[in-house]
Amino acid sequence: xxxxxxxxxxxxxxxxxxxxxxxxxxxxxxxxxxxxxxxxxxxxxxxxxxxxxxxxxxxxxxxxxxxxxxxxxxxxxxxxxx
Amino acid sequence: xxxxxxxxxxxxxxxxxxxxxxxxxxxxxxxxxxxxxxxxxxxxxxxxxxxxxxxxxxxxxxxxxxxxxxxxxxxxxxxxxxxxxxxxxxxxxxxxxxxxxxxxxxxxxxxxxxxxxxxxxxxxxxxxxxxxxxxxxxxxxxxxxxxxxxxxxxxxxxxxxxxxxxxxxxxxxxxxxxxxxxxxxxxxxxxxxxxxxxxxxxxxxxxxxxxxxxxxxxxxxxxxxxxxxxxxxxxxxxxxxxxxxxxxxxxxxxxxxxxxxxxxxxxxxxxxxxxxxxxxxxxxxxxxxxxxxxxxxxxxxxxxxxxxxxxxxxxxxxxxxxxxxxxxxxxxxxxxxxxxxxxxxxxxxxxxxxxxxxxxxxxxxxxxxxxxxxxxxxxxxxxxxxxxxxxxxxxxxxxxxxxxxxxxxxxxxxxxxx
Numbered sequence: 313x314x315x316x317x318x319x320x321x322x323x324x325x326x327x328x329x330x331x332x333x334x335x336x337x338x339x340x341x342x343x344x345x346x347x348x349x350x351x352x353x354x355x356x357x358x359x360x361x362x363x364x365x366x367x368x369x370x371x372x373x374x375x376x377x378x379x380x381x382x383x384x385x386x387x388x389x390x391x392x393x394x
Numbered sequence: 395x396x397x398x399x400x401x402x403x404x405x406x407x408x409x410x411x412x413x414x415x416x417x418x419x420x421x422x423x424x425x426x427x428x429x430x431x432x433x434x435x436x437x438x439x440x441x442x443x444x445x446x447x448x449x450x451x452x453x454x455x456x457x458x459x460x461x462x463x464x465x466x467x468x469x470x471x472x473x474x475x476x477x478x479x480x481x482x483x484x485x486x487x488x489x490x491x492x493x494x495x496x497x498x499x500x501x502x503x504x505x506x507x508x509x510x511x512x513x514x515x516x517x518x519x520x521x522x523x524x525x526x527x528x529x530x531x532x533x534x535x536x537x538x539x540x541x542x543x544x545x546x547x548x549x550x551x552x553x554x555x556x557x558x559x560x561x562x563x564x565x566x567x568x569x570x571x572x573x574x575x576x577x578x579x580x581x582x583x584x585x586x587x588x589x590x591x592x593x594x595x596x597x598x599x600x601x602x603x604x605x606x607x608x609x610x611x612x613x614x615x616x617x618x619x620x621x622x623x624x625x626x627x628x629x630x631x632x633x634x635x636x637x638x639x640x641x642x643x644x645x646x647x648x649x650x651x652x653x654x655x656x657x658x659x660x661x662x663x664x665x666x667x668x669x670x671x672x673x674x675x676x677x678x679x680x681x682x683x684x685x686x687x688x689x690x691x692x693x694x695x696x697x698x699x700x701x702x703x704x705x706x707x708x709x710x711x712x713x714x715x716x717x718x719x720x721x722x723x724x725x726x727x728x729x730x731x732x733x734x735x736x737x738x739x740x741x742x743x744x745x746x747x748x749x750x751x752x753x754x755x756x757x758x759x760x761x762x763x764x765x766x767x768x769x770x771x772x773x774x775x776x777x778x779x780x781x782x783x784x785x786x787x788x789x790x791x792x793x794x795x796x797x798x799x800x801x802x803x804x805x806x807x808x809x810x811x812x
Contacts (some may be wrong), residue, residue, distance in 0.1 A: 320574065332459030356527035 314392070317384045319366070324362045326380075330354050339380035346387075348381075368392060399643035401812060403651040404575045405751050406474040409439045409634030410738050414477055419609030419755050422763035423783045427616035427737050437592035441599050441606045445590045445741030446632025463528055464541060465506030465587035470515030470635040470744070471538035472545070475582055478755025479546060481653060482639035489648055496694050497550035498543045499568025499569040500637065501561035503799070506533030508591045524762075538586045538635070539704050542766075550578040553780075556743070558799030559703070561585050563746025567648050567660035569640050577731070579645045584747030586635035595631060601670065604628050619740075620767035621704035621733035622651035622775050624712050629705040632739030636747030638754075639728060645739035657806040658692060658792060665802030672798060676713035676720070679703075683721040683794060690792065690808040693723040697729050697808075699755040699762050704733035705807035706804035707741045715775040715794065729732040730762040731777045735806065737766055746797035746805065753795040756810050760786045797801050 322336035329356050342371045345352040351356065359370050362368075362384070368391035370378075409429025412418030421428070428446045428492040436443070451470035453461045461469055479485050496518065509532045516524050531537060536554035545551040551572060553563040558774050562585025569583030589595075598604045605628035608618035616651075619630040646653055663685065665678035673679075685696065701720060704711045734752045741748055756762045762777045762784045799805075 329462075331461075332457070353527045360524060360527070364520075 316389065319388050320381065322365060323362060323381065323384060326365065330361065332350045340380065340383055341384060342381050344381070353357055358388055362388065366392060367370055397551050397566050398576065399572050400570045400640050400657045401643050401646050402638055402654040402657065402662060402754055403533070403641045403646050404478040404484070404639030405637070405754065406477030407636045407748055407751050408448055408452060408470055408473045408630045408632065409636070409741065409744070409748050410449055412624045412744065413455070414740050415481070415751060417679050418751070420809055422734055422752055423761060425737065425764045425766045425782065427766060429544035429615045429619060429739050430631070431615050440595055441609065442595055442604050443744065444618060444630060445610035446630060447590060448634055451695050463532065465469050465509040465537060467502055467586045468507055468532070468538040468541050470502065470588055471500055471586035471637065474584065474635040474637040474728070475542040475545070475588070478582065478637040478639050481489055483626070486723060492590045493547045493549040493551055493582045495579040496546065496548040497552060497569070497572050497581045498539045499523060499553040499555065499565045499572065499581055499583045500539035500542055501555045501743050501747070502535050502567035503556065503561045503587055504536060504589050504594065505535030506537060506598040507589050507594055511591060511593055514732065516772055524750060525563065530679055533561030542582055546582065557803035557805070558801055559740065559742050560803040560805045561746065562748070562795040562801035563750065563795060563797035563805035563807055564571055564662065564803070565747060566638060566640070566657070567640045567662055567805055570660055572730050573640060573642050579642045581640045582637060582638050584635065584637040585743045585745070587742040587744040588633045589742060591630060597680050598631065602628065603707065604632055615768050619706045619736050621702070621706045621736050621765055622772050623768050624770040624772050624778060626706040626708060626711065628707055629735070630739035632741045634738070634741050636744060636751050637746070638750060638761070640715045653812055655757050656812045659686050659690030660688060660807045661806045662804065665804065667802055670800050672710045674713060676717040678690040678719040678802060679714060679798055679804045680720040680812065682806040683717055686806035686808045687721065687792065690810070692792050692808065692810070695724040696792045697722060697725065697794055698786045699753070699756050699793040700731045701749045701756070701795045702733045703795065703796045705735055710798065712772060712774045715777055718777060727778065729778065730786060732762050734763055736768070749795050749797070750807065753793045753809055757791060757809055759792050760788065762786055
């Protein structure tokens with residue numbers, strides 16, 4: 313099982329690849345929209361890439377609940393454990 | 395009220411022979427081919443293994459994040475537009491151009507075809523969930539124009555004319571109209587294409603439009619595009635973009651802009667003959683050239699140079715010779731005719747735009763680029779086609795840029811010295 317920090321690091325790389333935001337800025341408490349300025353289409357790209365990377369499914373109706381990086385990391389942790 | 399005059403104040407290009415205007419002009423004047431063998435793993439079963447790939451990868455020039463959100467056709471257009479915008483002296487000057495009076499007319503023949511096909515591959519291999527959420531804004535044909543408009547803040551019309559291989563020239567003609575009609579003072583205009591992919595290449599090969607020569611082991615790709623030569627047997631596909639900054643004359647003068655040439659006029663006609671075959675007598679093209687001369691208010695003797703469409707196909711090259719004779723009469727023997735496609739290959743929707751730049755620079759430098767690979771001139775073609783660069787005469791001169799497209803589209807644009 314990947315640790316929380318491992319998931320955060322890999323997710324940060326995805327966010328950087330999609331948006332150009334420095335991976336170091338992608339910290340657990342950061343809001344995707346308010347802090348990182350990730351627009352809705354970029355968020356879909358991040359989700360699609362994360363699904364592939366972590367072999368999980370993140371349904372569209374769950375994406376709106378992933379407000380912070382921490383929300384996304386815990387969702388992925390739970391989905392991997394399931 | 396006298397008609398508003400339109401001048402060229404900026405140029406940019408990235409194409410098989412160069413990644414900018416300067417290197418492109420040097421290559422064209424030197425007669426250097428940009429046609430190469432494709433990588434061995436490109437698609438081994440294709441009968442055509444050569445193409446004019448861009449000399450400089452646009453993804454290496456643009457910001458990484460911006461580049462991955464653009465189809466290659468838009469990447470090429472953006473690189474060329476950034477160069478043209480800076481060349482016009484507008485990159486660092488906020489407020490010099492009223493955004494409400496700034497428009498775009500950047501054409502494409504096929505649109506984001508490689509993005510479309512890559513996403514289709516993903517759909518089949520990994521399912522709909524893996525299709526990119528930005529596939530649509532990447533593959534839509536107006537994406538290059540729209541992205542340029544977004545970058546420069548254009549708030550007048552942002553247009554994408556589509557007329558196959560005449561598209562780039564139609565972009566220029568459409569932009570001239572916008573300025574003349576008073577809808578804009580500055581237009582960023584031209585065309586782009588990036589269709590070097592196995593599917594469009596297989597399709598063009600099936601039409602017998604692409605040359606299959608030079609693809610054999612040991613073949614020389616640089617000699618295959620040979621307009622008007624007796625051994626020509628089809629065009630070579632190229633990719634790239636050409637972008638002009640067009641500006642109303644007084645607007646350009648008021649800001650002290652450098653002016654390369656004036657766009658004197660344009661003619662657009664349709665063959666109504668066949669969806670893919672050119673009219674063997676070139677009647678539609680003749681009417682387009684005549685309209686361009688009439689629109690420009692010039693006579694055949696004013697034309698010193700023609701950048702021909704001449705793609706290296708058996709029929710089309712001969713028909714264009716007939717058009718030049720039908721419109722220029724006795725002066726047809728005096729004009730210096732060039733096909734820069736002999737070096738760049740055929741950029742489809744980017745062709746007319748790149749060739750506009752070659753035409754403008756020929757006027758500006760009084761030097762016509764050569765046509766390479768012309769070893770034996772087809773007896774049916776009676777034109778003065780130099781095989782090394784040729785000086786053009788002094789005084790006021792004009793030059794024509796011709797483009798013809800599948801569907802029967804004919805576009806001729808006349809440029810003049812200023």
